[in-house]
Every structure is written in C-alpha cells, then in structure tokens.
Amino acid sequence: MGDLWQGLSQAFWLVLSADAELVEIAFRSLRITVSALVLACLIALPLAALLAVRRFRWRRAVIATLNALMGLPPVVVGLIVYVLLSRSGPLGALGLLFTPTAMIVAQMIIIVPLVASIAHQSLRDLWQEYHDLLISLNVTQRQKIATLLWDSRRALLTAALAGFGRGIGEVGAIMVVGGNIDNYTRVLTTAIALETGKGEFALALALGFVLIALAIAVNLVIHWLGRTEREGAW
Amino acid sequence: MLRKIMLAASLAVWGGMAQAADVMKMAVTTSFHNSGLADILLPEIEKDLDLEVQLLVVGTGQALKLGRAGDVDAVLVHSRAAEEAFVSEGYGTHRREIMYNDFVFIGPSADPAAIASAQTATGALQAIAEAQAAFVSRGDDSGTHKKELSLWREAGLDAGAFGDWYRAVGAGMGAALNTASGMDAYILADRASWLNFGNKGGLALLFSGDPVLFNQYAYLPVNPELHSHVKSDLVAKLEAWLTSPRAAELINSYTIGGETLFVFNAKPAG
Amino acid sequence: MSDLFPLTVRDAVASRQGKRLVGPVNLDLSGQGACVVLGPNGSGKTTLLRLLHGIARLNKGQITWSCPKAEAQRRQAFVFQHPVMLRRSVLDNLAYPLLLRGVPRKSAQTEAAKMAERIGVSQMLDRPARVLSGGERQKVSLGRALICKPDLLFLDEPSASLDGRATREIEDILQSAKSAGTALILATHDMGQARRLADRVVFLLGGQVHEEGTATDFFARPKTQEAAAFLKGDIVEC
Numbered sequence: 001m002g003d004l005w006q007g008l009s010q011a012f013w014l015v016l017s018a019d020a021e022l023v024e025i026a027f028r029s030l031r032i033t034v035s036a037l038v039l040a041c042l043i044a045l046p047l048a049a050l051l052a053v054r055r056f057r058w059r060r061a062v063i064a065t066l067n068a069l070m071g072l073p074p075v076v077v078g079l080i081v082y083v084l085l086s087r088s089g090p091l092g093a094l095g096l097l098f099t100p101t102a103m104i105v106a107q108m109i110i111i112v113p114l115v116a117s118i119a120h121q122s123l124r125d126l127w128q129e130y131h132d133l134l135i136s137l138n139v140t141q142r143q144k145i146a147t148l149l150w151d152s153r154r155a156l157l158t159a160a161l162a163g164f165g166r167g168i169g170e171v172g173a174i175m176v177v178g179g180n181i182d183n184y185t186r187v188l189t190t191a192i193a194l195e196t197g198k199g200e201f202a203l204a205l206a207l208g209f210v211l212i213a214l215a216i217a218v219n220l221v222i223h224w225l226g227r228t229e230r231e232g233a234w
Numbered sequence: 235m236l237r238k239i240m241l242a243a244s245l246a247v248w249g250g251m252a253q254a255a256d257v258m259k260m261a262v263t264t265s266f267h268n269s270g271l272a273d274i275l276l277p278e279i280e281k282d283l284d285l286e287v288q289l290l291v292v293g294t295g296q297a298l299k300l301g302r303a304g305d306v307d308a309v310l311v312h313s314r315a316a317e318e319a320f321v322s323e324g325y326g327t328h329r330r331e332i333m334y335n336d337f338v339f340i341g342p343s344a345d346p347a348a349i350a351s352a353q354t355a356t357g358a359l360q361a362i363a364e365a366q367a368a369f370v371s372r373g374d375d376s377g378t379h380k381k382e383l384s385l386w387r388e389a390g391l392d393a394g395a396f397g398d399w400y401r402a403v404g405a406g407m408g409a410a411l412n413t414a415s416g417m418d419a420y421i422l423a424d425r426a427s428w429l430n431f432g433n434k435g436g437l438a439l440l441f442s443g444d445p446v447l448f449n450q451y452a453y454l455p456v457n458p459e460l461h462s463h464v465k466s467d468l469v470a471k472l473e474a475w476l477t478s479p480r481a482a483e484l485i486n487s488y489t490i491g492g493e494t495l496f497v498f499n500a501k502p503a504g
Numbered sequence: 505m506s507d508l509f510p511l512t513v514r515d516a517v518a519s520r521q522g523k524r525l526v527g528p529v530n531l532d533l534s535g536q537g538a539c540v541v542l543g544p545n546g547s548g549k550t551t552l553l554r555l556l557h558g559i560a561r562l563n564k565g566q567i568t569w570s571c572p573k574a575e576a577q578r579r580q581a582f583v584f585q586h587p588v589m590l591r592r593s594v595l596d597n598l599a600y601p602l603l604l605r606g607v608p609r610k611s612a613q614t615e616a617a618k619m620a621e622r623i624g625v626s627q628m629l630d631r632p633a634r635v636l637s638g639g640e641r642q643k644v645s646l647g648r649a650l651i652c653k654p655d656l657l658f659l660d661e662p663s664a665s666l667d668g669r670a671t672r673e674i675e676d677i678l679q680s681a682k683s684a685g686t687a688l689i690l691a692t693h694d695m696g697q698a699r700r701l702a703d704r705v706v707f708l709l710g711g712q713v714h715e716e717g718t719a720t721d722f723f724a725r726p727k728t729q730e731a732a733a734f735l736k737g738d739i740v741e742c
Contacts, residue, residue, distance in 0.1 A: 087304035087461055095463060097305050098259060098290060126591075133588040135559045137601055138577050151591040181259075181288040182276075194291075197408030198268055199415070199433030 007205025014206055015213070022207075026214055029187040032100055032174070033167040036107035037115075041160055044112045048119035049145040052127045063120065069113035074106075078173030081106045085177065098179040103187075106173040111163040118162055122155035123148050157226050161219055168215055188214070256285045258468045259306040261297035263377055264406040266310060266451065269335070269426025269495055271488050278484060283471055293376030293406065301325055301454060304461030308469045309454040313377035317452050326454040332476050333485050333496045334450045337381060339441040340411070340428055341367070341420035349420070355444040356389035363391050366399045368419035372410050373402025381449065382422045388446070411437075424449055429490040450499075477503065507570050508579055508655045509535030509687070511556070515565035518551055526551045526711040528565060535656065537703035538678075538688035540719070542695075544740050548711040549691035550585070553658045556689065557582050581649035582658045585665075587641040589633040594625055597633045597644055601652050615651060623647040623677055639670030646677055650686070657681065659690040663697065675700060695735070699723060707731050709740070 014022045051063055083089050085097040085105075096102045126148055134144055149156065171189035178185035180194060188211045195204035266272065267289060276287055290300060294311040301309040302325045309326070311317060312334075320326045339349055339358055347365035352358035362369055371393070372379035386393040393400065403413050407427045414421040415435035423431075428439060453476060455469040475481060477500035485498040510532060517527030526548040533539055541549045554560035556567060558577045569576035581601075590597050598616035603609065620626040623643045628636065633644055642662055649657055659678070663671040671694075678701060682688055692698055698705065702719035707728075715722065715731045726732040734740045 087463065088302075092304070098288070130588060130590070132559060132582075132584055133590075136557060136577075136582040137604060138574070139604055143604055147590070179259075179288075179290040181290060183286075184288050196412070197264070197406050199408055199412055199431045201433060 003201040003205060006202035008209060010202050011206035011209035011213075015210060022210065024183070025186055025188055025191055025207075026210060028100070028185075029168060029189070029211070030214070030218075032103050032187060033107060033164060036104045036111055036167055037160060037164050039104065040108045040111035040115055040163055041156075043108075044116035044159075044163075045119055045149060045156060046145065047112075048116045048123050049148055051116075051120050052123040052148065053141070053144055063117075066113045066117045066120070070117050072110060072113065073172065074110050074170050075172030075176060077109050078106050078176030081109065081173065081177045097177065098181060098185060100178070100185055102177040103174040103185060106177045107167045107170060110170060110173060111167050114166055115159045115163040118159035119152075119156050122152050122159070126152045126155075154226060157222060161222060164218060165215060168218075169211065256283070256465075256468055257288060258285065258308070258465050258472070259288045259290060260308045260310060260472075261290045261292055261300045261306040262310045263294050263297060263312060264291055264408065265312070265376075265378055265424040265427045265449075267291040268407055268430055269424070270430050270490065271426070271485065271496060274484055274488055275481070278480075279472065279475060282480070283475060285468060285471065287472065293372075293374045294378075294380065295375030298325075298454075301456045304456060304464065307456055307464050307466075308472065309456065310451060311377055311454070312449050312451045313380045314450060314452070316377075316380065317454060320454060325457055325460065327457050328455065330453045330473060330477065330500065332451050332453050332481075332500050333498045334448050335496045336425050336442060337378070337422055337447040337449055338425050338428055338439050339420060340414065340423050340437050341440045342418040342436055343438040344436075345438075345440055347420065350440045352441055355385055355441070355446050358441045359385055359389040359391065362420050363389075363396070366397065368399050368401065368417055369396075370410055370414040370417070370419045370421045371400060371402040372407065373404045374406065376406075377449070378407060378422060378424060385422070385446070425493075426490070426495045429493060429495070451496075474503070476500065507535075508576060509533065510570060511535065512568045513556070513565070514568075516555060516562055516567055517564035518555055518560060519563050524711060526555065527563075529711075529713055531706065531713055531716065533689075533704070535687045538682055538690060538701045539704040539706060540698045540702035541689065541691040541706045541708060542693065542698055542734070543708035543714075544693065544734065547708040549693075549708055550660050551711075552708065553582070553660050553689060553691055557658050579655045580658065581652065581654040581656075583642075583645055583649050583660065583662050585661045587645035589636070589641055589644065591632070591634060593630050594620065594633050594636070594644055595629040598647050598651055601648060605652065619647045619651050622680075624673065639666050639673065642666060642670070642674060643677070646674060650677075650681055654686060656687045656689065659688065659692075661692055661694075662690070663694065664692075671697070695737075707734070 051059060081102060082097065084091050085094065085102050086092055087097070130148065134147065139147065169189060171193055174187060175190050175193060178190065180186050180190040188207055192204045192207045195207065262272065272289060280286055290306060292300065294313045294316060297309050297311050298316055298320050300306045301320065317329050321329050341349065347361045347367040349358035349361050352361055371382055383393055401419065403410050405413070407423060408431065410421060411423060411427065411431050412433055415433050415437050418436055425442070453473055455466065455473065456464045458464045458466045482498040485496045488495055513529050513531040515528040515530060518525050529552065541552060543549050551560060555562055557580055558573060559582070590600060595613060595616050598619050599612040602612035602615055617626065617629065620629055623646060625640060625643055633641065636644065646662065663674050666674065675697065678688060690701060705717060705719050705722040706713055707715040707722065709730055715726065715728050722731070723735065726735055730740050
C-alpha cells in the first residue's frame with residue numbers, strides 16, 4: 001500500500017513540476033504510438049473495407065487470420081522484427097534496429113490486425129445496410145469503399161483508439177527492438193520495466209499512472225474532437 | 235480552429251528531436267547500468283567528445299551477441315572467459331580492461347545458513363547448499379550468472395543437480411533482486427546494483443571481500459572487418475576517454491552512501 | 505440520348521436456393537406514366553422490381569431495355585420499402601447521388617436544398633437523416649431518388665408503413681414527378697393508392713403475370729377470376 005501512495009504522490013509531483021525527462025519520455029511514447037497507429041490505419045482500414053465488400057477466394061481465411069493475430073504476443077512480433085532488422089538479418093543494411101523507426105514498425109504490426117478486425121466488423125454491418133442503395137446507385141468500388149469508410153468513421157475511430165491503447169501500453173516488442181536507450185528509444189512502458197527492475201516501485205508506479213492518464217487524455221480529446229457523445233444518433 | 239489545435243499538438247509531439255553530433259551504440263550489462271555510474275559518465279562524454287553513447291542494457295550473453303551481430307559498435311561487460319572467446323573468434327578487435335567492482339552475497343538478515351561468518355566465498359556457498367536455504371540465480375547467461383556458476387564449481391558443487399531451493403529466474407539483476415526480496419532468498423549480486431536497489435525488504439549484505447569476487451569490466455570494440463558500418467573512429471575515441479585520467483577520477487570518486495563502488499585499473503596505452 | 509423504353513421481358517426466372525421466386529415472366533412496357541404492380545404478399549412484386557432495375561440476379565430469360573443495361577440502370581432510381589438512410593445529414597443524403605456523378609459539392613448542395621424544398625423537408629436539412637420519422641425518411645429517400653432526374657422510378661411499397669398524411673405527401677410528390685415526365689413502376693397492395701396513381705396495372709400471382717392491361721380496364725373489368733376476387737378484397741392465395 002505504501003508504494004501505491006508514494007507512486008500516486010510522486011506521479012502527481014512529476015506531472016505538476018513538468019519534469020523535463022518525464023515530458024520527453026511521454027512525448028516519445030505518443031510520437032511512436034501515434035505514428036504506428038496512423039500507418040497501421042492506412043493499411044488496416046482499406047483492407048477492412050475490401051474484406052467487407054469484395055468476395056474473393058481467401059477472404060474467410062484472411063478474416064480468420066486477422067482475428068487470430070489480434071492476440072499476437074507482442075514479444076514474438078518484437079523478436080521477428082529484431083531478427084529481420086539486425087545487422088546480420090535480411091534488412092540489416094537499413095541500420096534500423098534500436099531506433100524509434102524499428103519500434104514504430106513493430107507496433108504497427110501489432111496494431112494492424114486489431115484495427116482491421118474491429119473495423120471490418122462495423123464496415124460489414126454497414127455494408128449490409130447500404131447494400132441495396134449503393135448497388136442501385138451504381139457506385140464504383142472506390143466510391144463504395146469511400147462511402148462505407150466515411151459513414152462508419154465513428155466506429156473506425158473506436159477501432160483506432162483500441163489500436164492506440166494496445167500500442168501505448170505495449171512493452172514486449174518495443175523493448176526488444178528499441179533497446180530502451182535513454183533519450184532515444186526509452187518510452188513510458190520500457191521506463192516502467194526499467195524502474196521495476198531497479199526496485200524503484202514508487203517511480204515505476206508514478207510512470208504507470210502518467211501512462212494511464214495519458215491514455216485517458218488521448219481518448220477524451222479524440223471523443224471531443226469527434227463529438228461522438230453529443231451526436232450518438234448518427 | 236480544430237485544425238490549429240491538431241497542428242499545434244502534432245508539432246509538440248513530433249518537434250524537438252535533437253541529437254548530438256556523433257552517435258554510437260554500446261551494449262552494457264545490467265549491473266553496470268544499475269550502478270548509476272553511466273549517468274555520471276555519459277554526460278561527461280557528451281561534453282568532452284560531443285559524442286552521444288546510446289546504451290543497450292542487457293545481460294553479458296546478449297551484449298556479446300549484439301556485438302557478434304554487429305548491432306552495436308562496442309561492448310562493455312564483465313565475463314573474462316566469454317570476452318576472450320569473443321576476441322579470439324574475431325568478433326572484437328581487442329579486450330581492454332577498464333575497472334572492477336565486486337560481487338557480494340545478499341540474503342535474509344536472519345541469515346539461516348550463517349554465511350556471514352564464512353571465511354571464503356566458496357565456504358559461504360557450501361553453507362547455503364548445506365542448509366538448502368532458498369537461493370535465487372540470475373539464470374540468464376549474464377556475467378553475474380556465469381560468475382555464480384564458476385563459484386559453485388569452485389565450491390565443488392553442481393548447480394544443475396540442486397533441488398527446489400535453487401531458483402533460476404532467468405531475469406536481470408533488478409528483477410532477480412526483487413524475486414529474492416519477495417521470497418527472502420540468498421542471491422549473488424554486484425555491489426553497485428545492491429546499493430542502488432530500492433526494494434531491499436528484509437534483505438541484507440551478508441558476505442563480501444573475498445578477492446575471487448572481484449568483477450573486472452572490459453571494453454570490446456566490435457570488429458569493423460566483419461561489420462563495415464561500425465563506427466570505429468568513435469569507438470577508439472571512447473576507448474581513449476574511458477582509459478584517461480579524467481575517467482579514472484570520475485570512476486574512483488563515484489560513491490553510493492559513502493561507499494566506493496568501482497576501482498579504475500586501465501593500463502595506459504602502449 | 506436513346507430511349508429507355510420499350511422494356512421487354514422474356515421468360516425471366518429468378519430463384520434462390522432452388523426455390524422459384526418469380527417466373528417465367530413475359531412483359532412488354534412502353535413506359536408511359538405509372539405502371540402499378542399489384543398482387544398478394546409473396547406474389548413476387550419486390551423481386552420483379554429488383555430484377556427490372558438490375559439489383560437482383562436473373563437465373564434464366566432476358567430483360568432488355570432499348571439502351572445498354574448499365575446506361576439503363578443509371579437512368580433509373582429505386583425507392584425501397586424500408587428507406588436506407590446514409591449516416592449523414594438530410595442535406596448530404598439528398599446530395600449524395602449527385603456527388604457520385606462528380607457534381608461539385610457546392611452545386612450538389614444547392615440542388616439538394618432545392619429538392620428539400622420540393623419534398624417539404626427544408627426545415628431539417630442539418631439533422632441526421634437516421635433520426636427522422638418514417639414518413640420523413642421515405643420523403644428523403646424519394647427526394648434522393650429523384651435528384652438525378654431519372655427517366656424511370658421504381659417504388660417498392662413506398663408507403664406501406666406510413667399513415668394517411670405521409671402517404672398523401674408521398675403521392676403528391678409522385679404525381680408531380682409523373683407530370684414532369686418520370687415514368688413510375690410501383691409495387692403496392694394498397695388498392696386506393698393503385699387506383700389513384702395507376703395508368704397501367706400488372707397483376708402478379710404466384711410469381712407470374714396473371715393479368716396485365718390499362719388501369720381503367722383492370723379496375724372496371726378484370727379478366728380473371730382471381731383479379732376480380734383480389735379487387736373485391738377477398739383473400740387470394742398465391
């Protein structure tokens with residue numbers, strides 16, 4: 001219990017004093033996860049739409065795979081990315097191991113199946129609803145996908161937020177591929193792991209509370225921007 | 235309005251990615267990093283050499299592996315046999331001793347195996363094995379782990395044949411200390427990690443001082459003939475700094491709670 | 505632009521999972537005014553309309569317009585029994601078909617606002633279309649169908665679940681569309697509506713055209729026993 005209180009008050013002071021290192025780490029966490037999320041959405045959303053409206057041979061297999069990959073253990077993703085990016089690996093020449101870019105790549109791989117699966121479900125439902133109308137209006141494939149994506153933007157936002165949550169709280173993969181280098185690849189979760197390792201539970205908890213607060217803040221801001229609550233009837 | 239907020243937010247998040255002129259990566263052991271010495275040395279290195287040393291904090295085994303794969307430019311570890319193999323296999327150009335600290339035995343302050351009164355490190359281990367008192371082993375192929383295994387061998391015991399009381403956790407120094415603290419077990423730790431450890435609980439330092447417990451750190455530049463991207467000039471610059479009188483002073487004067495942790499013992503070049 | 509009509513249907517059959525829904529149907533329509541498709545529930549009215557519009561698959565036979573199929577579909581519009589509202593405002597729902605055809609957003613919205621005026625929903629342009637009442641939704645979907653000035657409008661029981669006032673409003677819009685030159689093909693089992701709107705009648709029974717002719721003839725002198733019974737309000741099994 002003592003650690004918990006100490007952690008809370010320490011978190012409070014860290015935030016209140018805008019501790020330079022904390023701010024830097026928090027922004028790095030945001031930067032990496034948001035970048036990974038944006039890239040993941042660019043892949044996942046069109047993929048989800050395609051899976052919803054196109055009938056092709058491996059469609060069911062792809063959907064089942066995506067659903068299964070939602071539970072992909074991050075540390076395995078980390079290992080695979082590590083082996084690929086290591087200097088002695090196939091992509092070693094890029095020199096990306098232990099850089100923020102490697103962390104973004106790993107998080108992206110973790111996020112894509114989650115966002116694609118959630119997005120696919122809502123897009124599929126909307127497509128069932130819109131099917132007759134859009135066929136009657138003789139839309140092209142592009143227009144169809146654009147309409148579905150735009151009209152389910154709120155559900156897609158929820159999918160993206162789920163992806164953000166998985167990314168920002170993830171430690172296994174980015175620890176492996178980022179290396180937790182101070183001032184470079186250290187983010188909130190890896191810093192927490194480090195402080196826990198040092199037995200500094202209060203500081204680790206403080207960072208944990210900051211992480212939770214950050215996640216909540218991002219969700220609130222996105223909901224506010226999207227006005228999801230006010231116009232729930234859409 | 236909305237766009238402005240978004241723009242400001244993204245500037246705040248993506249802006250300000252400044253870095254020193256030169257950057258190199260060095261793999262170091264958990265115990266070195268946990269000692270806190272890195273926090274003293276790195277800013278001075280950046281000041282003196284305009285060189286940012288990015289540390290990858292891992293066990294000795296993984297640190298050497300990173301060096302083999304060419305994923306770091308240099309390695310700073312403490313496991314002599316493995317280091318010499320690393321150099322003789324051609325992965326490193328040479329091995330340069332920098333400093334040493336020592337290992338200590340930590341255990342429950344009640345000391346059920348009475349190791350505090352042991353004469354030697356091997357004697358302490360024999361006492362623990364005799365009492366079958368809980369013992370936490372790093373079990374992660376790290377320098378500390380290798381040291382522990384060699385001590386068991388010297389004590390004439392086979393760590394592979396131990397019963398339930400011997401627990402290999404496969405974790406870093408801090409995590410292993412946390413485990414030992416949680417179950418009131420004995421553990422071999424480096425002095426620095428122990429002094430900096432924040433969750434001591436019912437543990438205490440019970441045995442230290444036997445010369446076999448000295449822990450030599452050495453600097454290993456990764457061989458640029460195997461990995462052409464290695465920044466050999468920076469690695470050499472850092473080696474010169476680490477063996478300089480300036481480093482000697484910083485290392486020798488580093489204390490925690492009044493206790494000296496490291497002894498600088500690099501021989502001048504030549 | 506070539507003509508859409510005449511429409512020729514030859515031995516058209518549609519079935520699903522081995523069960524025949526419609527057919528074989530033979531039909532010729534010249535496309536003047538309103539053609540009302542009558543028949544009891546399950547007689548295949550909806551399926552026939554969807555086949556003609558090209559949104560249901562034909563298993564056998566042929567449906568030919570006097571222009572290519574894709575062009576024909578572009579010149580038609582369809583109003584469903586249960587209106588499909590896009591998750592957008594009323595204005596954006598009305599403007600949607602224009603946007604699909606590459607009309608710039610500004611002028612599409614101007615057109616949509618005019619259409620809103622015409623169908624009497626201009627005081628709710630900014631409201632989400634999905635919160636409207638049933639009558640309002642059906643008016644919006646009618647407006648959305650008419651906004652590209654189709655040559656032919658299909659309507660599948662457009663007022664099946666509406667009250668008298670909403671039905672009247674819908675019919676007023678249909679009358680004015682008709683007098684502006686839009687042909688109608690309307691499925692209904694509201695006899696009053698059929699009498700008010702129809703120029704021709706197609707009477708379906710068991711998925712086949714049972715009787716077909718001018719509205720005046722059909723209502724005054726039905727040729728078949730079943731049609732007569734249907735008109736009297738007797739229960740007719742399909």
